[in-house]
Amino acid sequence: MSHSDSSSSSRWRRLPQSARRHLLQAFGAAAGAAALGTWPLARAQSSGAAREPLRVGYQKSASLFVLQKAQGSLEKKLAPLGVGVKWIEFPAGPQLLEGLNVGSVDIGHVGEAPPIFAQAAGADFVYIGHDPAAPEAEAIVVPQGSAIRSVAELNGRKVALNKGSNVHYLLVRALEKAGLKYADIQPVFLPPADARAAFEKGAVDAWAIWDPFLAAVEKQTGARVLVDGRNGVANNYLFYLAERKFVQKNGDVIQALFADSQEQGRWLKADLKRAAAIIAPLQGLDPEIVELALRRYNFNVTPLSEQVAAQQQQIADVFHELKLIPKPIRVADALPAVRVAQKQP
Incomplete structure (x- = not known):
């Protein structure tokens, strides 16, 4: 099993x-x-x-x-x-x-x-x-030069996501596994195109997103994955x-x-x-x-x-x-x- x-x-x-x-x-x-x-x-x-x-x-x-x-x-x-x-x-x-x-x-x-x-x-x-x-097809990413290295460091930070999408649960579970509550971060609800723009401008600290948007931001901007759905976070x-x-x-x-x-x-x-x-x-x-x-x-x-x-x-x-x-x-x-x-x- x-x-x-x-x-x-x-x-x-x-x-x-x-x-x-x-x-x-x-x-x-x-x-x-x-x-x-x-x-x-x-x-x-x-x-x-x-x-x-x-x-x-x-x-x-x-x-x-x-x-x-x-x-x-x-x-x-x-x-x-x-x-x-x-x-x-x-x-x-x-x-x-x-x-x-x-x-x-x-x-x-x-x-x-x-x-x-x-x-x-x-x-x-x-x-x-x-x-x-x-589970690998969705993740929480941060900009390439971000000082954030773990999900725990999202405490008090702005995280972009599409409200009600598959990554909503990924975010909740990832925070839970890192010892944080959903209320500990500032969710910023944006559709993928707007979230990508906010992410690149630095208007948000992290982005919870799925493929192919995930692959695009990784390849095109060097965004780093903090966590994806593996290891029991979310099956997706x-x-x-x-x-x-x-x-x-x-x-x-x-x-x-x-x-x-x-x-x-x-x-x-x-x-x-x-x-x-x-x-x-x-x-x-x-x-x-x-x-x-x-x-x-x-x-x-x-x-x-x-x-x-x-x-x-x-x-x-x-x-x-x-x-x-x-x-x-x-x-x-x-x-x-x-x-x-x-x-x-």
Whole structure:
């Protein structure tokens, strides 16, 4: 068992019995459906009715979706189902989930924290899958010439981050492991582009950020990493989320999306240089920066396990304790009643 799996198991055991019961009930239903083979198939396919295009919310930093868009691979995978694809770009996960909540997208791909903030705000979505942990793909950095050498030295300092993004939890956990509280630093909430400008001008002392922005600031400015998600700080899972009613009616579309994501993910990792050359101009970055970021991510979407869902519950509980979200939430409420059957490569 890996350190990550061991930590997740420990967190699972620490959950209240009621929370574990709700999660197990949700996964019991999922396992039963998976035994039958698939998610419910859309009725429109058999009736001959025209089907709406799949509206995919993505971020320019989400390299796999950027690759799929550039290759047109998802369009090819969905063509036999009579389904097109509409790609809708968002600057970050929180904004993407706002789009999902108001009905402008069907499916999105975000980090750990955005779904928790969105669920606390009343958004109605479900987790349909996740990519493997990528703890190296997010970090807290300081300028090359900074005198700060440890997370403990962030006491009283300004730290830039995108509020509600995956690095929000990284920051909380890193401070905790360094003996600091979240209240001991001055969070400065900025989207990545504005945070990069503030970081370079010295308006903030540190920046909590994810790839490929992380790789870019390392390569272009010599920024130093104080800490990343490794060593039990934060697993950094990436989640596939969907509008609840869409999931109930479009199981075949979700299966096709998963199959294409797995295929493109394997191709990407097998030929990083070629993948980086395709993605780089679309992200406005040099290929070597994109390649560095790609090395730190893993791509192999699977349905949520009990342990991953339990970790999400722990993050939600931490955010509520810190009053970052206004009320406690149950991650189990955002789990689908069924899950997609995985085809082995």
